[in-house]
Amino acid sequence: MSGATSPRARLVELLWQLKQNYDQAGGGTLRFIHFNTLLNDSEYRSEIIEQALASEHVHIRELGKQLKQVNQHGRLLHKSRDTGAADPARPTATPDTPASARRRWPWLLAAGLVVVAVIGVRFSAPLNGLLAGRQLVTGPLTGAHHWGADRTWVLDGIVYVQASGTLTIEPGTRIEGRPGSALVITRGARLHAAGTAQAPVVFTSAQPVGTRAAGDWGGLVLLGSAPVNVENAQIEGVADNDPNGAFGGNDANGSCGVLEYARIEFAGFEVYADNELNGLTLGACGSGTIVRHVQVHRSLDDGIELFGGSADLRNILISGAGDDSLDWDWGWRGRVQFLIAQQYADSGDNAFEADNNGDRHGAEPMSEPVMYNVTLVSPRSHARHHRAMTLREGTGGHFHNLLIQGFSGEAIDLRDRATVANLRNGRLTFQGLAINDIGARGVSYFEPEQGDADDDGGLDEALFFQTDAGARFGADPLFGGDITSQSTPDFAPGNRALFLKQDAVTPPQDEFWDEAALYLGAIRPGAAEDWSDGWTAFPLN
Numbered sequence: 001m002s003g004a005t006s007p008r009a010r011l012v013e014l015l016w017q018l019k020q021n022y023d024q025a026g027g028g029t030l031r032f033i034h035f036n037t038l039l040n041d042s043e044y045r046s047e048i049i050e051q052a053l054a055s056e057h058v059h060i061r062e063l064g065k066q067l068k069q070v071n072q073h074g075r076l077l078h079k080s081r082d083t084g085a086a087d088p089a090r091p092t093a094t095p096d097t098p099a100s101a102r103r104r105w106p107w108l109l110a111a112g113l114v115v116v117a118v119i120g121v122r123f124s125a126p127l128n129g130l131l132a133g134r135q136l137v138t139g140p141l142t143g144a145h146h147w148g149a150d151r152t153w154v155l156d157g158i159v160y161v162q163a164s165g166t167l168t169i170e171p172g173t174r175i176e177g178r179p180g181s182a183l184v185i186t187r188g189a190r191l192h193a194a195g196t197a198q199a200p201v202v203f204t205s206a207q208p209v210g211t212r213a214a215g216d217w218g219g220l221v222l223l224g225s226a227p228v229n230v231e232n233a234q235i236e237g238v239a240d241n242d243p244n245g246a247f248g249g250n251d252a253n254g255s256c257g258v259l260e261y262a263r264i265e266f267a268g269f270e271v272y273a274d275n276e277l278n279g280l281t282l283g284a285c286g287s288g289t290i291v292r293h294v295q296v297h298r299s300l301d302d303g304i305e306l307f308g309g310s311a312d313l314r315n316i317l318i319s320g321a322g323d324d325s326l327d328w329d330w331g332w333r334g335r336v337q338f339l340i341a342q343q344y345a346d347s348g349d350n351a352f353e354a355d356n357n358g359d360r361h362g363a364e365p366m367s368e369p370v371m372y373n374v375t376l377v378s379p380r381s382h383a384r385h386h387r388a389m390t391l392r393e394g395t396g397g398h399f400h401n402l403l404i405q406g407f408s409g410e411a412i413d414l415r416d417r418a419t420v421a422n423l424r425n426g427r428l429t430f431q432g433l434a435i436n437d438i439g440a441r442g443v444s445y446f447e448p449e450q451g452d453a454d455d456d457g458g459l460d461e462a463l464f465f466q467t468d469a470g471a472r473f474g475a476d477p478l479f480g481g482d483i484t485s486q487s488t489p490d491f492a493p494g495n496r497a498l499f500l501k502q503d504a505v506t507p508p509q510d511e512f513w514d515e516a517a518l519y520l521g522a523i524r525p526g527a528a529e530d531w532s533d534g535w536t537a538f539p540l541n
Helices: 007-025 035-040 042-053 058-070 098-119 121-132 417-425 461-468
Strands: 134-137 144-147 152-155 158-161 166-169 174-177 182-185 190-194 201-205 220-223 257-265 270-272 280-283 290-297 304-307 312-319 326-329 335-342 350-354 370-377 387-391 397-405 410-414 428-436
Touching: 007 035, 007 042, 007 058, 035 042, 042 058, 174 182, 220 257, 280 290, 304 312, 350 370, 387 397, 410 417, 410 461, 417 428, 428 461
Parallel strands: 134 152, 144 166, 152 174, 158 182, 166 190, 174 201, 182 220, 190 257, 201 257, 220 280, 257 290, 280 304, 290 312, 304 326, 312 335, 326 350, 335 370, 350 387, 370 397, 387 410, 397 428
Antiparallel strands: none
């Protein structure tokens, strides 16, 4: 065998050098290179190479020229996307089986040795992990754990991070869930998953792209010690006798950790009847929990469900939930600003489904979130009966600067006397609402509730929202794009009249709130760019 470097090893070497140069120089407008994706995705690799060729940095341009010459085999580690034939640059076996490991080790070892020789021994350990590609994770996890973007982390079964444990997830890391799996951060444990707009953390299905579907895996669960209004609270989706599912306590200011710039896709499954995991479940997480810039996409059950606690949500997008987009129970008292719930025509129920306590409607602490700048949208489906908001079982809440568009059923349904009583005692309020295109013909905003259908003690919802709440009906937001698109939705209204100060309510003066958001809905009217750009995605499967 000659001493010449193989084309594969040379390609891996150059790709690693390119990543290192970008990390040091920023690479112009590109701030992060996901090395595992460079190895796995030929389209991503080609895009990065083309950007390198146009870089302002001489070293990066030179690496781009060299990569252009050696990047001849398309996919480095996967089968051809177009033909299904094996890529000549890799063995044919799957990367996480013992047999495939035996088949691929010679060229991986050669590539690793070349890279180590070029960039130094100090990179050998992380690079071995990078080239391995995937790491299986089973629980329980104790102590401190760190998941890097150098590989894909594959959940097998329900993985519990035990009390006093911590899990840190780097920006750009991909976590895949096998059927029946979930990630549960138990009470007393902490999650720190802080992605960036350029490199979000992605929790998704382990099924091949093109075959993924809602319910492929269980989702993400965070449990804490903040107050709830039930005794011995146990999270749905975990067996009643399993202490890993327990949550609740007296620490309203506690923290379950950080979840920021993250996507959760194709999650949620029914463990047994009426007991499901959602895309993201928060049980008794306190106000110290940070949940910002999070998308939950195509969950089989609810997008996000909160059981008690006081966790805040900001810059949240829930798309294509199989049941409710946002669901809360058992005394949730958090704050929300900038939330979009997009229901799909062929799935889902309510954008919001809100409860206090099904057995004791007046239980304390009462569910009473405070929200500003919310967009709830549905395509006015002919196949599903969608509501924007169903408020029941004694929930309270304070809703400001809401834009509701296109639901096939009705806009807001208030149920049971305890919920209606909260309208009178000030624990359920509405200010700054625009409601448009509701019902079968787009002009029937509330459904009649006489006789046996009366579930709110005779409340005239249409009269209440028109007079007491001052809602505007039939005001077209004039969206510039298709707000109902399942692939490229545009949530920015074009109707700048919705920006008028007399229609919008000024958010409170507090570091959590953006006081400049004097408009209805989650996106500033007329905005060419907004907070959802760049890190969100809408894969079909």
